[in-house]
Amino acid sequence: MIKRVLSVLFVVLSINAVPQASANDPIITQSTSNSTVTTNGNNETTVKSPPPSAISPSINSSNSDLCTVGVSGAVQTQILGLSTGQTVRDLNCERLKNAKVMYDMGMKVAAVSIMCQDPRVFNAMMYAGTPCPFEGKIGAEAAELWAQNLDKWPTEQEQETRRNDTLVGVAGGFALSALIFALTGGF
Numbered sequence: 301m302i303k304r305v306l307s308v309l310f311v312v313l314s315i316n317a318v319p320q321a322s323a324n325d326p327i328i329t330q331s332t333s334n335s336t337v338t339t340n341g342n343n344e345t346t347v348k349s350p351p352p353s354a355i356s357p358s359i360n361s362s363n364s365d366l367c368t369v370g371v372s373g374a375v376q377t378q379i380l381g382l383s384t385g386q387t388v389r390d391l392n393c394e395r396l397k398n399a400k401v402m403y404d405m406g407m408k409v410a411a412v413s414i415m416c417q418d419p420r421v422f423n424a425m426m427y428a429g430t431p432c433p434f435e436g437k438i439g440a441e442a443a444e445l446w447a448q449n450l451d452k453w454p455t456e457q458e459q460e461t462r463r464n465d466t467l468v469g470v471a472g473g474f475a476l477s478a479l480i481f482a483l484t485g486g487f
Contacts, residue, residue: 355383367393375477382480392418409433419454 353376372385395414403411415421416432425432426446434445434452446453 353381365397367391367397375480377480380480382476409436409438417454419456422454 353374355374367390368387369390370385370387372383374383375381395418399411399414402408402414412425413433416425422432426443431439431443431446434442434449437445
């Protein structure tokens with residue numbers, strides 16, 4: 301029995317001698333591994349963005365002393381873009397400015413003569429009974445001279461020329477657009 305008591309005592313003492321693991325103690329393990337990773341893949345990137353833009357140039361005509369009007373335009377396709385601009389003289393504006401300067405200098409007959417170069421003004425003056433000056437003559441003398449020289453009356457030629465220039469410009473723009481369309485295969 302003594303042997304048994306000693307055995308139990310020995311077991312009890314042995315259990316207390318072994319350190320107990322607590323929840324706060326880290327568990328340490330050591331391991332070594334070797335691995336090889338092989339990847340084969342294809343990447344494809346598609347970028348969708350708008351084409352470059354042809355932007356019409358801005359033409360500054362804010363100076364009130366200029367008798368010009370700015371005109372500009374642009375055409376853009378997927379491949380090619382064009383833009384252009386120009387100024388166009390306003391002949392009626394020039395006539396009004398010239399007449400005003402002449403009037404301001406005291407040359408009233410010359411100012412009226414400048415205005416009478418416009419067929420609309422010329423006709424209005426004739427219908428009003430105050431004919432435009434003719435080679436320095438005014439009033440009844442001018443009316444008689446105008447009646448004798450019908451070939452010197454102002455005509456619609458200037459207005460027709462301006463209208464034709466505008467039509468030629470528009471037609472040229474359409475022709476250029478059609479050429480770009482044909483060269484690029486469409487929009």
